[in-house]
Structure formats: C-alpha cells, structure tokens
Ligand SMILES: Nc1ncnc2c1ncn2[C@@H]1O[C@H](COP(=O)(O)OP(=O)(O)OP(=O)(O)O)[C@@H](O)[C@H]1O
Ligand SMILES: Nc1ncnc2c1ncn2[C@@H]1O[C@H](COP(=O)(O)OP(=O)(O)OP(=O)(O)O)[C@@H](O)[C@H]1O
Ligand code: SF4
C-alpha cells in the first residue's frame with residue numbers, strides 16, 4: 001500500500017546497551033552488549049518498513065524499544081509526535097494503544113490456559129473504557145472473523161488450533177485496540193511454508209483495510225521484499241542501508257547487503273552452476289566488542305585502512321534518498 | 330499399492346546401482362490419543378553420489394523416515410508394521426542390532442535436525458570428535474585428537490588446533506553445525522543424511538554450510554539425503570526431489586523437471602506461494618486450509634481438503650504413485666491437468 005506521507009513513528013539515535021556483569025555476590029560490570037547502537041528512521045502512515053539482518057544484530061531489541069517494553073540507553077521514539085521513551089503509567093498505556101506487536105512463536109506466545117476469546121479480548125481488560133463489557137464478546141468474534149477464524153471457536157484453547165491459526169489469533173489480538181502501527185517480529189518464520197503465504201496475505205489485507213503501518217522484521221528476504229515499501233538492513237546494532245525496496249534489492253550498495261542478497265538461494269535450478277555468490281567468511285563479531293570504525297570491516301572484501309579509523313555515517317548517497325553507511329559508495 | 334518396488338516405480342533398473350531404497354515403509358506411534366501413522370507407505374531411492382532432497386510440510390514424516398534408515402527408532406511406542414530399507418541390497422530392518430550398529434555412523438551417517446543441542450556441553454569439541462575414532466577405530470587418545478584437528482580443519486574451523494579444547498557453548502551456531510558435520514563425515518560414510526542442516530542458521534551462514542557440504546561431496550563422492558522445507562535450498566543443490574505430505578510421497582522427480590512443471594497440486598501450490606518479484610503488491614497464491622491432523626488423516630487423497638483440483642473420487646480413492654516419466658511419478662489422479670498447468 002502506498003504511504004500517505006505523514007510520519008507516524010519517528011525513531012532518532014536509538015541506543016540500547018545491556019550491561020554485562022560478573023560475580024554473584026559483588027556484581028561487577030565488565031562491559032556492555034551494544035544490541036542497538038544508534039538507529040534512526042521514520043515510518044509513514046500505511047507504510048511497511050522491512051528490517052532484515054542476521055541473528056543477534058538487534059532486531060528484536062529494536063522491536064521491544066519501539067513497543068516501550070524496554071527503556072533505551074538513549075535516543076527517542078515518537079508516535080504521532082509524542083515521545084514514548086519517557087512516558088509512564090497512564091500516559092504510557094495511552095500511547096501503547098496505538099502500537100501493537102505480533103510475535104514470532106505462535107506456539108509459546110499465547111497463554112495455554114486462556115481461551116482464544118480471552119486472549120483476543122485481553123487488551124480490553126487493560127484498556128477498560130475502549131469497549132463496554134457486554135460488547136466485548138461480540139467485538140472479539142468480529143476480530144476472529146476479520147483474521148479468517150471461525151467466530152464460533154471463541155471458547156477454544158490455543159492447543160486446539162494449528163500454528164497458522166494461532167498466529168491469526170495473535171494478529172486478532174494485535175488489532176483489538178485498532179492500533180495504527182503493528183510491529184511484526186518474524187511473524188511467519190515458525191510457520192510451514194504452505195501457511196506462510198496465508199499469513200502474509202492476511203497482514204497485507206488488514207493493512208489495506210485499516211490503513212496500518214508495519215515494521216516487519218524477518219530474516220527471510222523474499223518475504224520482506226514482498227511486503228515492504230522500504231527496507232532497512234541491520235548489522236551489529238546499526239542500520240547499514242535504508243531505502244525503497246527497489247533501491248535496496250535491485251541496487252544494493254552496502255557490501256553487506258550485497259552479500260546478504262546473494263546468499264539467498266534462488267528457487268529455480270536453471271543456471272545454478274554458473275550463478276555467482278558472495279560467500280562471507282567467518283561470523284559476525286560479538287556486539288560486546290564491535291570492531292572500530294566500520295563494524296563490517298572484519299568481513300568486508302572492500303575494506304581499507306580508513307574503514308578501521310572512521311565510522312561511515314548512514315547518509316543519502318543517491319538522489320533518491322537511498323542511504324548507505326559505507327566510505328566507498 | 331505401496332508393495333510394488335520403488336525401482337520399478339520410478340523406472341530405473343532394479344538392483345545394481347541403487348545405494349539405498351526405502352520401500353513401502355510404515356511407521357506408527359502409539360499415543361494416548363490414538364495411533365499416529367507418521368510414515369504411511371513411503372518409498373524412495375538414492376543412487377551412489379546423488380543428492381536427494383526430501384521436502385515436505387512439518388510433520389509429514391521426513392525425520393521419522395530418516396531415523397528408520399539410521400535404525401534409531403527406539404521408543405517403546407513405535408511399530409514398523411511394513412516396509413523394507415535396503416542398503417546395497419541388504420534389508421536393514423532384518424539385521425541384528427550389532428550388525429546395524431556397524432553400518433550406523435560408519436557407512437550411513439546423519440546430521441540431526443536439532444544438531445545444536447546434540448553436542449554434549451560438558452566435553453570439549455575435540456574430545457567429542459575424537460570419541461568417534463576411539464570407539465569405532467580403537468585409536469589412542471593422542472591419535473584421535475590428531476584426527477579430530479584434521480577434521481576440524483576440513484570443515485574450516487579456524488585455528489582448529491587451539492579450538493579443539495573449547496566447549497560447545499564457545500562456538501557460534503554455524504561453527505557448531507560444522508562440528509556436527511565433522512562428526513558425521515569422520516568415518517567416511519557413503520551416505521550422509523542431513524536433516525534440515527541450515528534451518529536454524531542465517532542465510533549467509535547457510536550459504537557457507539551448503540558450500541561446505543557440496544565440497545565434501547565432491548571430494549568423497551558421498552551421497553546425500555537432504556531434508557529441508559526450503560525450495561531455494563533444493564533448487565541450489567539437489568539432483569532429485571521427493572515431496573512428502575501426510576506421511577506419504579506425493580511426487581518424485583529430477584529437480585529440474587519439478588521446477589519447470591510440478592505434477593502434484595501440493596508441489597505446485599508450494600512453488601506458487603513463494604514470493605517473487607513479479608508478484609510484488611499482489612496477494613500470494615496461498616494453499617488454503619491447514620496440514621492434516623496425524624490422528625485423523627483425511628480419507629482418500631490426504632491432500633483433498635486443501636486441493637483446488639479435487640474431484641469426487643479423490644475423497645474416497647487414495648491415488649497410487651502414477652508413473653509419469655522415465656524417472657518421475659506423482660500421487661495425484663489428475664496429474665495430467667496439474668502438469669499442463671490448467672487450473673483446477
Ligand atoms: N535482555 C538482554 N540482556 C543482555 N543481552 C541481550 C538482552 N536481549 C538481547 N541481548 C543481546 O543483544 C543482541 C541482540 O539481540 P536481539 O534479540 O535483538 O537480536 P535479533 O536480531 O532479534 O536476533 P534473532 O534474529 O536471533 O532473533 C544479542 O547479542 C543478544 O544476546
Ligand atoms: N516419538 C513419537 N511419538 C509420537 N508421534 C511422533 C513421534 N515422533 C514423531 N511423531 C509424529 O510423527 C509425525 C512425523 O514426524 P516427523 O518428525 O517425521 O516430521 P517431519 O516431516 O520431520 O517434520 P519437521 O519438518 O517439523 O521436522 C508427526 O506427526 C509427529 O508428531
Ligand atoms: S566502510 Fe569499508 S569496511 Fe565498511 S562496508 Fe564500506 S568498504 Fe567495507
């Protein structure tokens with residue numbers, strides 16, 4: 001869906017460092033894990049921003065910061081212009097109404113002892129004024145219908161549903177308060193291939209119907225590509241490339257993005273013998289000890305001396321606004 | 330139907346070349362809710378040096394079949410009411426446990442799906458790899474350690490001589506997977522079963538591991554059964570593919586033929602539902618419905634509740650594996666329509 005331009009979520013210089021400590025009686029701080037280390041972006045109404053990156057690069061931490069489930073070390077998150085990082089109590093509840101989350105694991109993210117109706121309707125218990133009590137059951141049934149579940153199954157328990165259906169329950173719950181933003185953290189990766197497409201289609205349909213904006217986090221680039229208007233590529237707590245889906249996937253400019261795209265296996269055996277591929281050596285370094293200068297330099301085939309000395313800024317390097325954090329673009 | 334031999338069915342010469350044939354295999358588990366027919370008449374064949382991909386939905390019986398080949402179905406609730414697994418012509422299911430143990434690890438080895446938790450956290454990785462040589466080849470500790478370092482080198486673990494003294498938790502997921510592969514290839518097996526070897530890994534690490542497996546196969550001529558649900562991984566590396574659904578094989582074919590024109594509605598549905606550039610901004614053609622409940626398999630063709638090609642007879646008659654090409658078959662009554670691409 002085309003974004004209408006107006007920013008709904010503004011993230012500036014967001015940082016989250018987790019302290020690492022040692023010792024049981026006298027805990028000593030021995031360093032910190034720089035899970036998210038200076039992330040900035042803007043999400044517009046009705047837009048989907050995809051976030052991709054390898055395990056441990058900080059995607060879920062970023063998601064929790066956006067949801068105000070975690071307090072940042074520094075930086076700001078504004079929803080409709082209101083700062084949420086310092087909000088507390090009633091104010092925090094109020095801003096949270098507008099931003100909901102769909103999580104990766106449909107098997108563990110639902111309470112097994114609650115009925116599906118109670119799970120989907122739980123947000124109404126927290127925000128009691130939104131829907132009067134006697135209306136709730138009907139609202140919940142309507143939500144189940146919206147996500148393609150049988151409204152008569154409102155009294156069933158999660159174990160009576162398949163993985164894809166459980167993910168739909170999670171989405172119905174996310175929609176209960178009519179948020180404008182939904183953060184999806186790996187919403188389809190735990191699902192069977194034949195079910196993933198159903199859930200992707202559902203998310204897209206709901207976006208059209210309700211004008212939702214998504215931050216869509218996933219490691220499957222082909223899915224991210226399909227749903228996203230813009231894509232941000234993360235490496236060790238930082239965005240290294242940010243641009244339209246077309247810019248990032250057709251004209252990848254950061255060496256890491258190039259390697260990531262070329263590593264995705266193509267579902268077509270024709271020409272596989274001659275297909276070139278950039279195979280990165282080694283593993284990403286630890287976020288507790290990120291390399292100086294450019295964090296990608298220990299695996300980058302273009303690295304030169306300056307890369308160890310100066311950190312490249314994420315800045316627009318093309319007229320389209322396509323931003324890349326590399327000295328040599 | 331499952332009684333006819335695989336070799337006959339997929340049109341290749343019986344006997345002789347096949348490295349391993351699974352024929353009419355059934356595996357059942359007794360559970361409190363009833364009998365789970367996890368594998369329900371599975372037949373497939375792999376030739377020496379070949380890479381066979383086994384693709385299928387979660388719960389379709391891929392791992393259970395592999396465990397049966399390895400002789401590792403050891404819960405008291407399991408039953409194998411029918412089937413043969415022939416390795417170089419010998420039925421493994423008829424062997425005594427000590428004879429099977431001589432094949433396991435040495436001639437047929439496996440990298441397990443939950444590889445990352447399969448390593449013992451309290452022993453160094455060098456000791457665990459070395460153990461293979463001490464147990465199977467009676468090597469001394471020193472000699473076993475030397476061979477362990479060699480193997481770690483071979484699977485490209487940097488600074489192997491130092492790192493052999495490290496414990497599993499000190500390695501990344503990709504490195505631990507390399508260690509598991511090292512242990513599997515230690516004794517030079519003819520057949521390696523790799524059960525979802527890269528599912529838990531990042532794409533860049535997946536590319537490294539798939540490259541490593543390809544290189545090891547080129548060097549040793551070892552055959553590989555690659556279990557996966559990733560159509561990209563299959564397209565990249567397999568010679569042939571077997572597609573499973575609900576404990577059965579629904580399609581078996583050379584890999585190029587399947588991608589060009591699938592002959593089973595399930596395979597076709599999977600291929601169509603992959604997001605591709607041309608479909609950007611449109612709904613994905615999804616397979617509707619949900620995978621079958623193993624305790625209540627649909628009658629007739631088990632795919633019928635989800636199938637857009639379904640006709641009345643599909644609900645009652647289970648399709649046999651129709652031979653549709655020299656080395657190709659499909660378990661669909663309407664494979665012609667599917668192959669033609671005319672939509673049901
Ligand atoms: N509560 C915490 N305390 C300490 N370290 C943490 C905490 N949460 C996350 N981390 C660390 O922060 C880094 C980023 O973790 P995060 O879960 O955000 O990564 P991710 O990109 O979501 O990875 P994945 O793709 O595996 O889900 C990791 O090194 C992780 O170990
Ligand atoms: N020990 C057991 N007891 C009861 N049922 C079992 C047992 N092991 C496997 N099953 C069942 O057998 C069926 C096939 O399982 P299998 O592990 O072979 O699936 P799979 O195709 O490997 O799936 P996945 O892609 O999720 O690994 C499933 O329904 C599973 O629940
Ligand atoms: S700044 Fe240097 S090390 Fe970093 S990506 Fe660019 S070339 Fe590579």
Ligand code: SF4
Pocket residue numbers: 593594595630631632633636637638639640643648660661662663664
């Ligand atoms: S046999 Fe019938 S139901 Fe089964 S896959 Fe073929 S057309 Fe569909």
Ligand SMILES: [Mg+2]
Pocket residue numbers: 059060061
């Ligand atoms: Mg995560």
Ligand SMILES: [Mg+2]
Pocket residue numbers: 391392393442524
């Ligand atoms: Mg399995």
